[in-house]
Amino acid sequence: MSIRHFKSLLDINKKEFIRILDRSLELKKLSRQNQLPDSLSKMTLALIFKKNSTRTRVSLETAINKLGGNAVYISHLTSQIGRGESITDTGKVLSGMVDFIAIRTHEHNELVELCEVSTIPVINALTQKFHPCQLLADMLTFYEEKGDFEDKTFSWVGDGCNMCHSYINASKILGFNLKIATPNGFEPDISVLNSASDTVELCDLPGKAVENSDLVTTDVWASMGDEEDHERRKSLFKGYQINQNIMDKANDDAIFLHCLPAHRDEEVTAEVIDGKCSRVWEQSHNRLYTTQALLEFLKEVND
Ligand code: CP
Ligand code: NVA
Numbered sequence: 001m002s003i004r005h006f007k008s009l010l011d012i013n014k015k016e017f018i019r020i021l022d023r024s025l026e027l028k029k030l031s032r033q034n035q036l037p038d039s040l041s042k043m044t045l046a047l048i049f050k051k052n053s054t055r056t057r058v059s060l061e062t063a064i065n066k067l068g069g070n071a072v073y074i075s076h077l078t079s080q081i082g083r084g085e086s087i088t089d090t091g092k093v094l095s096g097m098v099d100f101i102a103i104r105t106h107e108h109n110e111l112v113e114l115c116e117v118s119t120i121p122v123i124n125a126l127t128q129k130f131h132p133c134q135l136l137a138d139m140l141t142f143y144e145e146k147g148d149f150e151d152k153t154f155s156w157v158g159d160g161c162n163m164c165h166s167y168i169n170a171s172k173i174l175g176f177n178l179k180i181a182t183p184n185g186f187e188p189d190i191s192v193l194n195s196a197s198d199t200v201e202l203c204d205l206p207g208k209a210v211e212n213s214d215l216v217t218t219d220v221w222a223s224m225g226d227e228e229d230h231e232r233r234k235s236l237f238k239g240y241q242i243n244q245n246i247m248d249k250a251n252d253d254a255i256f257l258h259c260l261p262a263h264r265d266e267e268v269t270a271e272v273i274d275g276k277c278s279r280v281w282e283q284s285h286n287r288l289y290t291t292q293a294l295l296e297f298l299k300e301v302n303d
Helices: 014-032 055-066 087-095 108-117 132-146 162-174 190-194 206-210 227-236 280-301
Strands: 044-049 070-075 100-104 122-124 153-157 177-181 200-202 215-218 255-258
Touching (some): 044 055, 055 070, 055 132, 087 108, 100 108, 108 122, 122 132, 132 162, 132 255, 132 280, 153 162, 162 177, 162 190, 162 200, 177 206, 255 280
Parallel strands (some): 044 070, 044 100, 100 122, 153 215, 177 200, 215 255
């Protein structure tokens, strides 16, 4: 049997996406009632992380622990990966010891190579190309407050990075319109963009991208791995800040999301991220429930 992994959102269809969101809401309710099931009892998740993380690491470890399983964190700094052992050899070893692998790395191709050898489900915990786990939480945050995605408009302003790519994938699957404004030279990858040409539109200016929008989002101007370019980007991205003036162009009840960590007064003003349209804390908490639902989903479809 071929294993179903979670390399990107394109590994699930719309029905499965909604199934994960609905189960996330159930798990959120059960968690608050202190009635979570032992659905991942005796299962182990290995986390291979080559980059920093707060939310993704904590949500993955906590998600499996609360459902009766456990997690092993493998840093590249202290494991044999840091001394040159390949991800594929590591994956073959872990396949015989644990039940899931989550990996956060630079090159998306490294994740793809791991999936090719792994006999257990692999989860993308962020690569330079995609961040699908974050999108599950973003979509849950919208879905639980506003409902369905059809006929909705979402806006991406800023770097055409891994988060932007995952919004493009979500737009293709869930059917919302996505308007994107990036500085010249920072557009999303053309192949990712072309894959969702029916639902995604590139706009010249941030103001255009947020018109009639139900959800406005952005990300840091320099992602992990781009730090040395941060100073140059600060001037190139200046006009792409989400401030109150930009939010006022969106629909009156539009919400603001940010995957975090944020740089206040760079990509978003404190007034917006700490203001009344911001849902960033709810969004970060939703990482836990969507991760629990994703782990259950991967267990079920690979049984
Ligand atoms: N949003 C997100 O993935 O945060 P971390 O980098 O802290 O995991
Ligand atoms: N685009 C950011 C997301 C961090 C969660 C990065 O890759 O650093």
